[in-house]
Amino acid sequence: MSVVVPECCDDLKRERGRCLFNKEELTNILDGGPKLTEKRRRIEKMLINTPELFDDVSPDYLSHEDRYSNELRKATQLMTTLEKNGFTYNDAVTTGTGLWLLMDGNPLSLHISMFLDTIKGQSNPQQLQEWLPLAEKFKIIGTYAQTELGHGTFVRGLETTATYDSTTKEFVLHSPTITATKWWPGALGKTSNHAVVMAQLYLGGKCYGPHIFMVQLRDLETHRTLPGIVVGEIGPRLGMNSNDNGFLQFNHHRIPLTNMFMKHSQVTEDGKYVKPLHSKLSYGTMVQTRVGIVYHASRELSRALIIAIRYSAVRHQSEMVPGDPEPQILDYQTQQYKLLPHLASFFALRFSARALLEVFIGTSAGLGSGKMNMLPELHALSSGLKAVATNDAVKGTDICRLACGGHGYLSSSNLPRIYTAIAAGITYEGENTVLFLQVARYLIKSFRASSQGQTLPFSVSYLRVQPPSSHAPLMSDRGLVDALGAGVRWMVGEAERRLQQLVDSGHSPHAAWNACSVHLVQCADAHTRYYICEQFVDAVSKLGETVSSGVHEVLRQLCRLYILHRVIQTAGILLRCGAVDGKALTSIEEEECHLLATLRIQAVSIVDAIDIKDVFLKSTLGAWDGNVYQRIYEEAQKSPLNKSDVTQGYYQYLRPLMKANL
Numbered sequence: 001m002s003v004v005v006p007e008c009c010d011d012l013k014r015e016r017g018r019c020l021f022n023k024e025e026l027t028n029i030l031d032g033g034p035k036l037t038e039k040r041r042r043i044e045k046m047l048i049n050t051p052e053l054f055d056d057v058s059p060d061y062l063s064h065e066d067r068y069s070n071e072l073r074k075a076t077q078l079m080t081t082l083e084k085n086g087f088t089y090n091d092a093v094t095t096g097t098g099l100w101l102l103m104d105g106n107p108l109s110l111h112i113s114m115f116l117d118t119i120k121g122q123s124n125p126q127q128l129q130e131w132l133p134l135a136e137k138f139k140i141i142g143t144y145a146q147t148e149l150g151h152g153t154f155v156r157g158l159e160t161t162a163t164y165d166s167t168t169k170e171f172v173l174h175s176p177t178i179t180a181t182k183w184w185p186g187a188l189g190k191t192s193n194h195a196v197v198m199a200q201l202y203l204g205g206k207c208y209g210p211h212i213f214m215v216q217l218r219d220l221e222t223h224r225t226l227p228g229i230v231v232g233e234i235g236p237r238l239g240m241n242s243n244d245n246g247f248l249q250f251n252h253h254r255i256p257l258t259n260m261f262m263k264h265s266q267v268t269e270d271g272k273y274v275k276p277l278h279s280k281l282s283y284g285t286m287v288q289t290r291v292g293i294v295y296h297a298s299r300e301l302s303r304a305l306i307i308a309i310r311y312s313a314v315r316h317q318s319e320m321v322p323g324d325p326e327p328q329i330l331d332y333q334t335q336q337y338k339l340l341p342h343l344a345s346f347f348a349l350r351f352s353a354r355a356l357l358e359v360f361i362g363t364s365a366g367l368g369s370g371k372m373n374m375l376p377e378l379h380a381l382s383s384g385l386k387a388v389a390t391n392d393a394v395k396g397t398d399i400c401r402l403a404c405g406g407h408g409y410l411s412s413s414n415l416p417r418i419y420t421a422i423a424a425g426i427t428y429e430g431e432n433t434v435l436f437l438q439v440a441r442y443l444i445k446s447f448r449a450s451s452q453g454q455t456l457p458f459s460v461s462y463l464r465v466q467p468p469s470s471h472a473p474l475m476s477d478r479g480l481v482d483a484l485g486a487g488v489r490w491m492v493g494e495a496e497r498r499l500q501q502l503v504d505s506g507h508s509p510h511a512a513w514n515a516c517s518v519h520l521v522q523c524a525d526a527h528t529r530y531y532i533c534e535q536f537v538d539a540v541s542k543l544g545e546t547v548s549s550g551v552h553e554v555l556r557q558l559c560r561l562y563i564l565h566r567v568i569q570t571a572g573i574l575l576r577c578g579a580v581d582g583k584a585l586t587s588i589e590e591e592e593c594h595l596l597a598t599l600r601i602q603a604v605s606i607v608d609a610i611d612i613k614d615v616f617l618k619s620t621l622g623a624w625d626g627n628v629y630q631r632i633y634e635e636a637q638k639s640p641l642n643k644s645d646v647t648q649g650y651y652q653y654l655r656p657l658m659k660a661n662l
């Protein structure tokens with residue numbers, strides 16, 4: 001398959017003719033620099049020239065088993081293609097190129113993410129030396145098996161036990177109840193021959209809490225399940241049905257002492273426990289994956305936006321002015337209001353993901369030299385951003401679907417698949433409400449620490465009890481972000497006051513927490529969005545000195561739209577705390593409408609600059625050439641029901657019904 005850029009339809013030609021900025025420059029910014037764009041395109045070119053990686057038939061037409069096998073075939077083909085061309089799985093992950101191909105829930109995704117990340121992040125030097133080469137070369141295939149039928153969120157409540165037997169220097173893994181059954185892990189059912197397993201560590205009858213173990217599940221030659229292990233697939237789900245999410249039970253299954261991951265906590269041969277420097281270091285893989293999910297969510301949202309915005313420029317419907325030709329639906333202000341704030345969100349999330357990655361890298365470097373002090377901040381930021389990014393990507397993707405009318409509901413638009421894949425992100429890797437409550441803990445703690453005169457870490461420093469007053473004019477970007485910050489400070493102060501009031505009136509701190517938790521989740525959401533606004537403003541102002549004026553103007557407009565939209569969403573709070581008044585809000589609403597019309601002019605060019613090729617968009621509605629109707633029609637011809645004029649169902653059911661004397 002070669003890369004042919006087709007001639008586009010007149011509508012899109014006209015849209016592209018209005019572009020006033022350098023698209024390539026914007027593409028480079030989104031990729032993280034020209035070198036990364038170049039690398040991504042090299043990988044893409046190589047993939048596009050590997051026809052085996054592309055489906056002839058939609059997975060919707062395959063049986064459950066064929067769908068799984070087909071996805072596995074493509075994943076293994078992808079890995080060998082990368083390897084043959086001098087790239088690694090990691091290149092496909094970091095550039096996002098692998099994801100475009102295999103987003104129907106891929107059976108190798110857990111291996112190349114959480115399994116490998118656990119080996120890298122939780123092994124001592126000997127374990128690293130033993131397991132990493134095997135896993136990187138796919139000699140062993142693994143997954144991350146933590147969640148159980150009974151517990152996902154509450155990791156401390158897991159029931160699987162790992163009891164040390166010092167006589168044989170082994171751990172005995174056991175699932176004592178039905179609810180202890182591991183349930184959900186991707187690729188656990190049929191693909192993985194190994195798993196990293198979270199289990200309660202027992203030494204001398206005492207429980208030391210959840211720890212991670214490397215467990216072989218299947219024979220490496222026959223792939224048969226080992227004795228003492230029951231494993232299988234959990235059945236169809238809302239989406240990502242090409243994966244084999246699985247279940248797992250242990251019946252007094254023995255593994256060597258050296259299979260406990262021992263980078264942070266250790267068990268000696270005689271059964272003594274050595275504590276980690278921080279009790280939550282074993283949660284490191286989850287934190288790392290949350291960082292990755294922020295990127296992933298922004299990527300998926302961008303695919304939906306490209307599809308919906310191109311389609312909105314091609315689709316004509318109704319009359320804006322009676323008797324006039326039908327306008328492009330993108331000309332309707334309501335359509336712009338549906339799509340363009342989400343386009344701004346995509347940019348905001350992309351810049352925030354980059355900032356979060358830097359915090360992650362900095363914190364990881366600190367951990368290497370024994371510094372644990374940045375861990376709570378990283379936990380709060382990664383939890384909050386994972387939750388906002390997935391919530392917004394899911395909402396944005398569904399709005400994109402709705403914005404495409406009936407055709408958005410077609411599987412061939414690819415919007416349903418993007419939606420169901422990213423919808424899982426709200427639940428997995430920490431359910432979003434639960435993660436927001438973790439952020440809220442951090443906010444309340446920080447607020448209280450500030451009241452006692454302590455200095456606050458950077459992401460919460462604006463919460464200090466006596467902040468410096470903002471000197472920026474209210475209507476400037478900085479002024480509005482400061483107003484949003486004042487709103488969050490007010491919300492957190494109010495939550496803290498309510499918590500204290502409940503405790504003073506006799507409630508336990510835990511009961512008070514639950515009684516305030518709706519408000520606390522709102523605080524966490526608002527705080528995270530304030531952080532995102534700050535990252536967006538900072539990124540655009542830093543880029544200002546280095547980019548052309550056209551690109552800078554587009555970024556400035558998107559950033560402005562993001563902030564204005566956020567202020568309007570938060571109007572109630574901002575009015576209550578006096579950060580803005582009604583007059584300011586009216587002018588913000590008017591400015592937002594004006595900005596929608598301005599951004600609409602270059603909207604197609606902006607999504608073009610995200611630079612996702614048709615073969616990766618996989619959408620009849622979003623292709624570069626805008627040839628929507630022909631594509632929808634051709635895709636429909638592939639339906640198995642169209643293979644014959646009269647189906648078996650007619651002879652079997654319909655005809656007898658018609659002939660019956662009812």
Ligand SMILES: CCCCCCCCCCCCCCCCCCCCCCC/C=C/C(=O)SCCNC(=O)CCNC(=O)[C@H](O)C(C)(C)COP(=O)(O)OP(=O)(O)OC[C@H]1O[C@@H](n2cnc3c(N)ncnc32)[C@H](O)[C@@H]1OP(=O)(O)O
Pocket residue numbers: 075076078079092093098099102106108109110112113144146147152153154155156186280283284286287289292293295296375376379427428429430431434438441442445
């Ligand atoms: C061939 C294929 C080619 C390509 C295919 C593409 C594949 C993509 C892979 C690419 C990867 C990278 C890039 C993209 C990423 C893509 C992502 C898509 C794929 C990802 C698949 C994911 C599949 C899903 C996996 C899972 O879901 S795994 C299971 C996850 N489970 C959870 O997250 C459970 C959530 N619960 C918890 O984390 C905890 O229980 C809790 C935090 C809620 C509570 O913990 P606990 O009870 O122990 O703690 P307390 O509440 O008592 O708090 C005590 C204090 O500890 C602090 N704390 C808690 N956690 C942490 C932490 N992690 N770090 C630091 N501190 C922590 C609390 O805040 C408390 O502090 P305080 O006392 O000071 O207040």
Ligand SMILES: Cc1cc2nc3c(=O)[nH]c(=O)nc-3n(C[C@H](O)[C@H](O)[C@H](O)COP(=O)(O)OP(=O)(O)OC[C@H]3O[C@@H](n4cnc5c(N)ncnc54)[C@H](O)[C@@H]3O)c2cc1C
Pocket residue numbers: 110143144145146147150151152153154183184185186240245424427428429430431432433434437
């Ligand atoms: C597609 C998919 C893939 C997955 N892949 C994996 C995997 O590879 N490995 C793995 O180990 N797991 C995996 N999981 C499991 C996933 O991590 C859990 O489903 C997730 O952590 C949520 O836990 P739960 O299902 O127990 O939900 P629950 O915790 O039971 O949540 C149910 C409801 O209770 C609420 N709730 C729970 N606790 C609290 C609280 N403290 N305060 C307020 N509200 C609360 C939640 O907000 C939610 O509304 C996957 C899940 C899915 C859907």
